Amino acid sequence: MSAGSTYERLLGESQSGGLESADGGGAPSPPDPERLITQLSDEISRLEEHLGADADPEARNLLIQGAQDALQEVADQGADARLDMEDVARLEAVVHSDGTRPVLFVEDDFFDVTAPAAANWAASLSRIQPELRTVCRAVGRVNDPQSLLGYQGTAWAIDDGVVVTNYHVLEAISTHPSRPDGSFGGELKPGVAVDFGAEVGGGPADRVFRIRRVLGVGRAGAPECAHPTVPRVNFDGLDLAVLELEPVRGRPFPTPVQVARGDDAATQGALASRGRSVYVVGFPGSAASTTPDVFAELFAGVVGVKRLTPGVLTEGRGEVDRDERSWIISHDASTLGGSSGSLVVDLEAEGRKVLGLHFAGVPDRVNWAHGLEGATPELAAVIPGW
Structure with missing residues (x-):
């Protein structure tokens, strides 16, 4: 496969050391493999110190050597570089460490602002610290024993x-799932729950709530509207499920997040626009990942922990090809399998409104989310008083 967006990030943003710019400033210079590998190695060492655990030596050597080879291929061949999925994963690890699109571990409902990989984003994220903490506390892992x-x-x-969450996540925690006429048919598996802790090091243990029942699901897309190349993706459908949790005496539910609405007179349903800075919070790295989770390869204890990944909206509502309902947006924050159901949050203005529900993507190409301004009527129909 070609180097794709990873190549563009390495040659564009990481070279300039900043975020997106409207003017590319001419042809980008080739990446400096030595500098980028040094940054990657330094980030691994920082994680070892921070997590109090050594990276697997064999996995570390494979990552460094693989990243060196992939970077050299990009430096020599540019956009014509040919890379397999492991090469792309290694390049993504470089991007994560150089600050372009970092993967930041959530700890105590925030992140380590001193992490070198966070440098380009630390000021923007710290500016909204109270809002970001509320968002992080509101995000949970869907446990399935x-x-x-x-x-x-x-x-x-x-x-x-x-x-x-996503309907396809609900499918995974159910037996005989179906959604005839927009209603849910099936039964939840025993013991399924949402864990709002699940941070590096364990996180708070008193934030787990069993899933009581399904309140509603998004509509299935028309079969003829199925995506021609990406299995199980249909922009005519709404990959969404609304679940009610079981209360626990003495244990408050997390504060709900604010959601951008399509009927908001102030924004007129146009908040999720191209180029807007966002951040994604979720639990990347499931067994369904098509791109390897390099952090999980290095540190076994980071599988299924809460992470924050900043980026930008690459397409706003009405701009995604084949989206006739105008309820799809795309973003370039780093995601993996397991990120399904993550929220995409506005980083600008108040920095707290949820713009989208991440549901799918093509590795190193695009990440898709349902723009919730476009799905406001569907949400209002199943959430009492919303």
Whole structure:
């Protein structure tokens, strides 16, 4: 496969050391493999110190050597570089460490602002610290005791005791799932729950709530509207499920997040626009990942922990090809399998409104989310008083 967006990030943003710019400033210079590998090695060493654990030596050597080879291929061949999926994963690790699109571990409902990889984003994220903490507390891991890794995706609090996730995550935690006429048919597996802790080092243990029932699901897309190249993706459908949680005496539910609405007179449903800075919070790295989770390869203990990844919207509502309902947006924040159900949050203005529900992507190409301004009527129909 070609180097794709990873190549563009390395040659464009990482060379300039900043975020997106409207003017590319001419042809980008080739990446400096030595400098980028040094940054990657330094980031691994910092994580070893921070996590109090040594990276697997064999995995570390494979990552460094693989990244060196992939970077040299990009430096020599440019956009014509040919890379396999492991090469792309190694380049993504470089991007994560050089500050372009970092993957930041959530700890105590925030992140380590001193991490070198966070440098380009630390000021913007710190500016909204109270709002960001509220968002991080509202994001939970969908636990499934019967699954290989013990979880299936991400959910987040949209109302008191009510969470939103993807329909395909609900399918994974159910038996005989179906959604005839927009209603849910099937039964939840025993023991499925949402864990709003699940941070590096364990996080708070008193934030787990069992899933009580399904309040509603998004409509299935018309079969003829199925994406021609990406399995199980249909922009005519709404990959969404709303779940009610079981209360626990003495344990408050997380504060719900604010959601951008299509009927907001102030924004007129146009907040999720191209180029807007965003951040994604969720639990990347499930067994369904098509791109390897390099951090999990190095540190076994980081599988299924909460992470924050900043980026920008690459397409706003109405701009995504084949989206006739104008309820799809795309973003370039780093994601993996397991990120399904993550929220995409506005980083500008108040920095706290949820713009989208991440549901799918093509590795190193595009990440798709349902723009919730476009899905406001569907949400209002299943959430009492919303």
